[in-house]
Amino acid sequence: MISLQEALDAIAARPICLPAEAVPLSAACGRLLVQPLYASLDQPPFDKAAMDGWLWLADASGHIPAAGLEPFGTIAAGGTPATALEPGQALRIMTGAALPQLPLVVGHSACIQRFEWAVERDGRVHFTQLEKFDNIIRRGENAKQGDCLLSPRLLRAQDIAILAADGRATAQVATRPRVAVLSTGTELVEAGQPLHGSSIYDSNRPQLLAHLAGYACQPEDCGTVPDDYQATLDALAAALEGRQLLVLSGGVSMGDFDYVPRALVQLGVKEIFHGVAMRPGKPTFFGFHEASGCHVIGLPGNPVSVFVNTEVLVKPLLARLAGLDYRPLTVRLPLVSTIRRKQLDRAEFLPVCLGEHGVEIVPYGGSSAIQALAAVDGFICLAVGVAELSAGELVDVRLIR
Structure with a gap:
């Protein structure tokens, strides 16, 4: 098991693999700008x-x-x-x-x-x-010719306005990677179908498809696969082909029916790490399939874990493949109540909401309690060894975009 920082460093070390393309401004919002934008004229161009x-x-x-x-x-x-x-x-x-x-x-x-x-x-x-x-x-009061207007980033509506005001009809953005999304688990049932026995509805795959759709990629639904080794092998082999990233949930731990790591190795996926000292997300797998050029991130099956790790690990990887440094949006605010914990061996992400007086912890019953996410505005991270954060203490809140 490696530390969270080591996992992030391993992701940041991956080679850039997404070429740039010029797209019209009407299609540029939500895409990754890969080069700094320098002003081609003074803004405004006259008094x-x-x-x-x-x-x-x-x-x-x-x-x-x-x-x-x-x-x-x-x-x-x-x-x-x-x-x-x-x-x-x-x-x-x-x-x-x-x-x-x-x-x-x-x-x-x-x-x-x-x-x-x-x-x-x-x-x-x-x-x-x-x-x-x-x-x-005055002429050039807002920006002078040659000034840097935009650094590489995920383009927003206001960024499109800046591009247009500089006379740009297109933007140089990273091509959108194809991202396979796959859920594993015999217990999973498609939403809209009747439940049977101890089955549950699959929330991870719809969550991942929606989460990734807003981050400059093409998420593709690869369905669910039961806890069967051959079925897992076949589903993974199909998901790897023609994609730049495979994100799957479930089957990555050490249980009797967790077939994903073994199947990935058999398919030729080279393990980069398996196990991260973080909560939630300890069993996370990361590897690379050289034959297809596809990276693989295997997330634990619990919905809160999937959500947190998409923010913490998957988005930084997508940014890195385009040659960008991922910078989460953070704000520093005071804690409303004291936080104490006993297990200090892992970095822990706690869901929070923003209140009138500062940051409040959102109570939830473990990483399967997906209903708690409805109240979440972001997360705070307790570093390894930190046992307590006091009320009134300023903390960095990682906001959910």
Whole structure:
């Protein structure tokens, strides 16, 4: 058995195997951006108005012009006035519109005055009070050409907006790996079918298919296999072919009917590790099938264990195959209640929810109590040797995306 950190290091050491491809922005959300994105132009590409109002050249005195200003046309977003603005003139300008050419007049600077602080009288514009700010967004204020706009990441909707604003019609993303999802266990019944005897519904496979669908891959349902060695061998052989990853649940421990490790070895899967000092997830198997180029992660059959280990081990592996470092989303918050435990030999992930006063532990009756996951916002990890975390202590919460 290896430590959790050793397991993560083994995953991080795997070679990159997913080539990049260009996809249109409409298909890029939820994909893994594989290269940093550098700005191809200044953002904004010109000085522009931050609000609707009157554009004028204010002097350094801070006084309202007693004689008012000469109105000088209107400019909307996308338009440009034909001539430059001069001192003593005011131009109606709309949010997002590019500023016209402005003369360099010593002691004067461009400013946009909101409409409600101005009145038009006798063909002149008079201000009732002055703005504290110029309300102008300068060229390159948000980003300059050559700045890094995005680091490699799982692309979100806001990232797509950044790509589009830089004039990109496509994004360079990792190809989506085919991921086989397989459940093992004679007791498992497909949802919608009648239960019989001591059978239970298979929740792991639907959970994995849904969990992985949001992480830049193509999960493929390979069904369930009973606890029979030949059936397990046949199902695993079929699942390995043409896929880059096989994720299976159940059959990886040391019981009389846990056939998965032996079947994988017979099929030529090289074991990288089998057993991790973590709770839940101790029996987890990780290996590689060189003949097909498929990695294999075998998870324990308990639903909470499957959920935790998908976050902790499977997602980092998918990121690594694309050449990315996986960074879980974390937030540091105080514990509401003290946590104590007796078994200190493994890193332990505890489900938590975020409350008004901090982080609260979600009680659950072991790693088969899947109903508890409905209340879970994330997990905290107690490192090996840690017996207690006190109420009020700040802890790192690994949020579920």
